[in-house]
Amino acid sequence: MADKKEISGDAGVLVIGLGRFGSSIAMTLARLGHDVLAAEKSPDLVAQWAGRVPVVEADATNPDALEQLGIRDYPVVVVGVGSFLEASVLVTGNLVDLGVPQIWAKAVSAEHGRILQRIGAHHVVFPEADAGNRVAHLVSGRLMDYFEVEDGFTVVKMRPPRETQGFTIEQSKIRERYGVTVIGVKPPGEDFIYATPTTRISANDLLVVSGHSELLERFASRP
Template sequence: MVRRTDSPVLVIGLGRFGSALARELTDLGQEIMALEKDRSIVQHFADAFTSIVQADSTDLAALEQVGADQFDTAVVGIGTSIENSVLTVANLVDLGVKNIWAKAITRSHGEILERIGANHVIYPEQEAGERTAHLLSGTMRNFTELSPDYALAIITVPAVLANRSVSELRLKERYGVTLVAYEADAEFLNISTDTKLPKGTNMLVAGPTDRVDEFAKRL
């Protein structure tokens, strides 16, 4: 994810991904400049962002004119044209932008972006699909991958685990996952070895992604 920085962030492309990102960064207090080629989209978001410009990011001179070379971090959210996405990233590299995040439509698109200089490649559609698959595959209420190999999941406590102490359940030994917390009165509470989980409440577990998946499927 794009973290809040002390310096402004350049967000290029205000489609669904780019506009959502720009709004979230703004809500977090991050200063941004939004850049979009389509005049109607710029007009639509004119009141949403304090700094928004209309420019063609595939045109190096246009990027220089709006001061893109003054940014340390840029996010390329262009998703309708692989060619425009690649040209934009190449231009940012030429301008010396140090930290470039770019949305990719396909794996091959992402590989090209990485080769020409994107520091971080994002696959929002694929990641959303994978997350949904995890949620559909078992008793998960929520699922977050902290890295490709490690995940957190909120799972509803089934009858087979209910009203038994954490020490008795031995989840780490039996399933390879760690019970981090459980939900009570709309908030998550710390776990002790004597904690007993009521049926139907939510528990937060962590572990290798494949172990978390397998644990949820067994319940």
């Protein structure tokens, strides 16, 4: 799998498919100032999004249509048609054949993801599975936000366990006892501050903590 590179401010991004995933990607990239073009096969979706993001009606399963879109001018392409397996594979295969440097493709299952990787997608994402995993962690404990970075390394926002309240991070020995690191603390009504050994934790604070997901779950389960 290719290394991820940052998108420069003037780089073009082509988003194929304007379902919930593709439209969210296109809108966010446009808001961030990137040059975005969306390609959508459905006339109804083209009409729905026209005026909100730059969009053209095109069938990306056809290599000629991609050529007409100027595909070689786009260093990054997002394939958001994951719910339609055949179309997803055809579009991704076309992009690989045309030499697109970065292909991000949505998958709806592990098998689908393996197929996309085998035909050459550089990055495969599982938005439904990722969202389900995140929500499961949020509803099962005191975690208020949960973001898995890679290979189990996770950053969470949580309420402080009772045993840490009123003590500094150094006094609480959170790292030594639980193997996780407090990155920042947010007192009520104030901005987040980077944590230091002398940062004192209060009952109403919010903590931003990093570490392996299993260790974070153990720490968050403390009363």
